[in-house]
Amino acid sequence: MMDLTAIRAATAGLSTGRVFLDSAGSSLPPRVVTDTVIDHLRREAEIGGYRAANERFDDLAAVKTSIATLIGATPDTIALSDSATRSWTDFAYSVPLRPGDRILISEADYASNAIAAMQRAAHTGAVVEHIPSDATGRIDTDAFAAMLDERVRLVSLQHAPTNGGLVNPVAEITRLAHEVGALVLLDACQSIGQLPIDVSALGVDALSATGRKWLRGPRGTGFLYLRGELARSMEPARLDLHSAQWVGPREYRLAEDASRFEFWECDVAARLGLGAAVDYLLALGPDQAYAAVAERARYLRATLPELPGLTVRDLGTEHSGIVSFTIEGHDPVQLRDHLAEHDVTVTVSHASSTLLDMTARGVAAVVRASPHYFISPDELDRFVAALGELVGRG
Incomplete structure (x- = not known):
């Protein structure tokens, strides 16, 4: 069982008394993460970046080992990056298209x-097409299967979207896509660190993820997973002297593993911080962490609808730790700002972030609450009470 008192004591951001419900945006890191980053920056200031990085050579390699352990992969299939977006685009722009x-x-x-x-x-000259959703909001697997043919080269799959608690059926979609030879790129930006991920079970060809959300790592960190064969055979759209070696006047040789998707220059301190965040989760017990996030989100989904005019906007049949809602007659931005005045941090997800889904539902914006495992039951009640005060005032 998780020791909530110890977890909270190791999270500096909770000492302010503010209720933090934005781990889907950029979460609060445990102290070991910030200490790791700051200590390395100080070391760079003492001896220079090159020498400081050389001292941590094995530790940097261990970051990939930790990530691989978390997602059921091997270190050679992991490429470190500065964001989930960088990872996603690095893969997508490298898929040959005609x-x-x-x-x-x-x-x-x-x-x-x-x-x-x-x-x-x-x-x-390729075309982009939209996969329909079923009545629950998940990807419609039957409609997806009917769309498939040998011209489908890439399927972009959102594991858990940014604007609500939906979780998509990844393994089934991947199986269908592979029947026609398509590659599946899974955006795990909102799922890594709060939902179980086993890349072997999911079967995806690539996965992009960030460090700053549910993993509780530093901003400016992320990673790309590539299925083993692709990690050894796919040529990135861009290369440097780290991702490839210059072996002759007109010849280069790609790195033999997923590091071919990395560049030499990077934020060493941030990457060490990412490793510390993943190690913290592994030591805590990922399954316990996932269960605690789910429990807190379930509580909000059950409690919030008791407030007059409040509608929980989450879709799907399986849910993530993101709880989205609107209140009739109240602008989501004003709701966010009202909660901030009561020391509660949430955010707003606008239609511009998930245009297809929000337009189809006729929703311009939702308030997004994303409680991590470090949030206490009392804090959840404070959040609901602050909303209730606003509703009561009309």
Whole structure:
């Protein structure tokens, strides 16, 4: 069982008394993460960045080992990056495309992914098509299966969208896509650190993720997972002297594993901090952490609808730790600001982030609460009470 008192004591951001419900945005890191980052920056100031990085060579390699342990992969299939977006685009822009090829994106896809897919299609003659959702909001597997043919080259799949608690059926979609030879790129930006992820069980070809959300790592960190064969065979759209070696006047040789998707220059301190965050989760017990996030989200989904005019907007049959809602007659931004005045941090997800889904539902914006495992039951009640005060005032 998790020791909530110890976890909270190790989280500096909780000492302010503010109720923090924005781990889907950028979570509060445990102290070991900030100490790791700051200590390395100080070491760089003492001896220079090159020597400081050399001292931590083995520790940097261990970051990939920790990530691989978390997602059921091997270290050679992990490429470190500065964000989930960087990881997603690095893979998507490296998939060979020709005129007439098809890219399929889900209705819950994030704006960055959709924009990149459309640009890639415009430059190659490929087309972007939208996968329908079923009545629950999940990807409609029957409709998806009917869309598939040999021209589908890439399927962009959102594991858990940014604007609500939906969780998509990843393994089933991947199995269907592979029947026609399509590659599946899973955006795990909102699922890594709060939902179980086993890449072998999911079967995806690639997975992009961030460090700053549910993993509780530093901003400016992320990673890309590539299925073993792709990690050894796929050529990235961009290379440098780390991702490849210059072996002759007109010849280069790609790195032999997923590091071919990395560049030499990076934020060493932040990457060490990411490793510390993943190690913290592994030591805590991922299954316990996932269960605690789910419990807190379930409590809010059961409690919030008791407030007059409040509608929980989460779709799907399986849910993540994101709880989205609106209150009739109240602007979501004003709700966010009202809660901030009561020392409660939430955020707003606008239609521009998930255009297909929000437009289809006729929703311009939702308030998004995302309680992590470090949130106490009393804090959840404070959040509900602050909302109730606003509703009571009309």
